[in-house]
Amino acid sequence: MRFLPFVLRNLGRNKLRTALTGGAIGLAVLLVCFFLTMPGGIDALLARVTSNVRVCVHHKGGVVYQMPYAYVSRIRAIPGVVAANSQIWYGGAYEEAGHVTFPSFAIEPEHVAAVWPDYGIDPAALDRFRRFRDGAIVGRQTMQKYGWRIGQQVALTSTVWPVTLSFRIVGEIPNERAPHFWMQREYLAQALQAQGRALDIVGVVWVRVGDPTVVGAVMERAVAMFRNSPAETAAETEKSFFANFFGSLQAFVKIILVVTALVALCVLCIAANTASMAVRERSREIAVLRAIGFGRGLIFGTLVAESTILATVAGGTGALLTYAFSAMVRAVSGGWNRELGPLAGFLVTPDIVASGIGLAVVVGLVAGIAPAWGAARRPVAATLHEIF
Amino acid sequence: MGLPLSYSVRNVRARLRRTALMISVIALAVIATSVFLALIASLERTLVSTGSPRNLVVLRKGSDNDGSSMLPLEAYQAIRYLGGIARGADGQPLVSPEMVLQPSVQTTGGTRENVLVRGVEPVALAVHEQVRLVAGRMFRPSSGEVVLGRGTVGRYLGAELGAEIAFGRRRWHVVGVMEAGGSSFESEIWADAREVAADSTRPFPYSGIRLTVAPGADWDTLTRRIEDDPRFALEATRELDYYAEQAESAHTLYVLLVVLAIPIGIAAGFGASNTMFAAVQSRTVEIGTLRALGFPRATILRAFVLESVVLALVGFAIGAAGTLALTAAIAEVLGGIGFGAATFTTSIVRLEVSARELAAALLFAGTIGFLGGLLPAWRAAGLRPVEALRKA
Numbered sequence: 001m002r003f004l005p006f007v008l009r010n011l012g013r014n015k016l017r018t019a020l021t022g023g024a025i026g027l028a029v030l031l032v033c034f035f036l037t038m039p040g041g042i043d044a045l046l047a048r049v050t051s052n053v054r055v056c057v058h059h060k061g062g063v064v065y066q067m068p069y070a071y072v073s074r075i076r077a078i079p080g081v082v083a084a085n086s087q088i089w090y091g092g093a094y095e096e097a098g099h100v101t102f103p104s105f106a107i108e109p110e111h112v113a114a115v116w117p118d119y120g121i122d123p124a125a126l127d128r129f130r131r132f133r134d135g136a137i138v139g140r141q142t143m144q145k146y147g148w149r150i151g152q153q154v155a156l157t158s159t160v161w162p163v164t165l166s167f168r169i170v171g172e173i174p175n176e177r178a179p180h181f182w183m184q185r186e187y188l189a190q191a192l193q194a195q196g197r198a199l200d201i202v203g204v205v206w207v208r209v210g211d212p213t214v215v216g217a218v219m220e221r222a223v224a225m226f227r228n229s230p231a232e233t234a235a236e237t238e239k240s241f242f243a244n245f246f247g248s249l250q251a252f253v254k255i256i257l258v259v260t261a262l263v264a265l266c267v268l269c270i271a272a273n274t275a276s277m278a279v280r281e282r283s284r285e286i287a288v289l290r291a292i293g294f295g296r297g298l299i300f301g302t303l304v305a306e307s308t309i310l311a312t313v314a315g316g317t318g319a320l321l322t323y324a325f326s327a328m329v330r331a332v333s334g335g336w337n338r339e340l341g342p343l344a345g346f347l348v349t350p351d352i353v354a355s356g357i358g359l360a361v362v363v364g365l366v367a368g369i370a371p372a373w374g375a376a377r378r379p380v381a382a383t384l385h386e387i388f
Numbered sequence: 389m390g391l392p393l394s395y396s397v398r399n400v401r402a403r404l405r406r407t408a409l410m411i412s413v414i415a416l417a418v419i420a421t422s423v424f425l426a427l428i429a430s431l432e433r434t435l436v437s438t439g440s441p442r443n444l445v446v447l448r449k450g451s452d453n454d455g456s457s458m459l460p461l462e463a464y465q466a467i468r469y470l471g472g473i474a475r476g477a478d479g480q481p482l483v484s485p486e487m488v489l490q491p492s493v494q495t496t497g498g499t500r501e502n503v504l505v506r507g508v509e510p511v512a513l514a515v516h517e518q519v520r521l522v523a524g525r526m527f528r529p530s531s532g533e534v535v536l537g538r539g540t541v542g543r544y545l546g547a548e549l550g551a552e553i554a555f556g557r558r559r560w561h562v563v564g565v566m567e568a569g570g571s572s573f574e575s576e577i578w579a580d581a582r583e584v585a586a587d588s589t590r591p592f593p594y595s596g597i598r599l600t601v602a603p604g605a606d607w608d609t610l611t612r613r614i615e616d617d618p619r620f621a622l623e624a625t626r627e628l629d630y631y632a633e634q635a636e637s638a639h640t641l642y643v644l645l646v647v648l649a650i651p652i653g654i655a656a657g658f659g660a661s662n663t664m665f666a667a668v669q670s671r672t673v674e675i676g677t678l679r680a681l682g683f684p685r686a687t688i689l690r691a692f693v694l695e696s697v698v699l700a701l702v703g704f705a706i707g708a709a710g711t712l713a714l715t716a717a718i719a720e721v722l723g724g725i726g727f728g729a730a731t732f733t734t735s736i737v738r739l740e741v742s743a744r745e746l747a748a749a750l751l752f753a754g755t756i757g758f759l760g761g762l763l764p765a766w767r768a769a770g771l772r773p774v775e776a777l778r779k780a
Binding site: 016017020021023024025027028030031034035060061062063064065066089091093099100157158159160161162197201230231232244247248249250251252254255258259262263265266267269270272273274276277281329332 | 409410412413416417419420423424427448449450451452455456457458489490491492495499500501502555556557587588589590591621643644647648651652654655656658659661662663665666714718722723724725726727734739
């Protein structure tokens, strides 16, 4: 600590070089942190939005295959099930957009509160959703995207059913990442009935189990019950459902991580370059310091400290700037990308900033050690001899 | 009076150990950006190369992909006999009714992916000119057989010629492998339309129609006749436009590329500046001598900028070699790279580096070298000969 002013003075000797190195390290750490938000996006989605006591029951062939509607009441009767809600894809295209820009489903209003208590939907809104046949509950993301207000009428043309229905928005899902549009199953059924079609199928059944310890048993039952029927089922927790849903992005995430590692290596090279230049230029004074009695350990320590302090301060600044940078990218990219899904959230977490700072500290240490080691071990006489 | 090019080149070589780290920085920046660029470009190439300039895609109005559309049988019958549609060798109209499904299929890696299964009739091969069988044979109707796109082979459990693959309600025999010029048809599985429709138990038999327009026929008239039929709300799009629209979502990935390239470029440029400043500092006397001998400032400036650019180009060469090696390794280890979570289907992209990506990387490295060398070279050129020589 006594030598801290000495180290800081040394950093201030070539201000331009310190600034350039600091800038380069800061930018590179910022990039590393930014790219870490992408794989982090999937984890965050899985951890925050999904629940372990919510189970998804769907056709064994995948969610695009349908099951008979009668399955819903049979699943509801399984011991341990608190509530179950059926979901069917409506594929609504909002007129203004012309095609499907958010997911829309027909569900059963009376079972929303019990299946998704964690969504925090206003009970008064759910009450309206039950009462009005044409009511709709919309996720805040979609509400904001189109500037919709509660009470507004919107018409959605289905891309799978031969209908265009008009809805009254009666409430919202208070989550900025929720894009869903929920309508009454009964409303869709009646519209189809008017054309002589019966709605007797269901795409996915969302089940909430009361006790986490019986989740496994409930899932087994929900599969065993329909074995050897024309529509066999598969059941998984909500978390596993979404993890699989985004599974195809895994390879992309791996490439992102490879690129991130390259950038981290870049930081190391930049820091090492500066550290070795500093040592080379100061070989004379290092020899003098040694000659007047300063120990090897001290020379080594102050040089490593110099490199570490520079990397840590610059890297730390870069890591903190990731917050502003990712907000900027979100603003430019619109925050939603069809190919990237949850990867494009770019939400910085304290963990990511911490790993960025950690990287900077390690880089500073590693970059400083080799040149400092060489400088400390160099025979004093040889250096002085070379110079004088 | 000019300094020979070899002055700048030799200076890089003379201090090779000192510049090695700087070259690595530029090489790493080149690898990081060009791997990423190659990834996006490969995705774009896959999507853009899909489709035929002679084809129309007919879907329900508002659907932006096959999978979210449904069509009744009557729509197919109505379209089949419209004028302006090309005819095959057998005299039948080249209209391919298709049933697209996205079942989840087990990958060999233990996860599941939604694969695009296209239920087709024999006419499909005539309509989709790009697609041809490279192994085995076409499936026979109603016998539970499928043909795999090349990209799916080995990616999914049982996706091998002669094996059985499980999706939907049953298992299917793999009887052939098809190729489609690297387009996204290679990520698909084709089966008999009727069997796929029966397996899915959807309320409608088809999801969409692909048709080939007769040479010389009026596209607009045909499109209007398809779209104006009041019985079915249909939308006809040129097949190329349809896939170009899918590729548009890849364009937003370029935002990410810019986000990567600018900071890493500036960081590498800072590093290059550092090295060049150090070079100018250690060669002050030499620069003073050159100036005293009568070399003008512009020559000194040019020599140092050139030195920095040469340094960057060496970095580029190493980086380009690294990129080729790394992408080959990634393609080997990961196989195809899957894209497309929200579209419910997986496009399998083969990571490939093209000359265009390398050219972009060359420009990138050159710019880093030029801008990074400019300031130090300016300082070198600004040295006053008398003061520079006094240091000696």
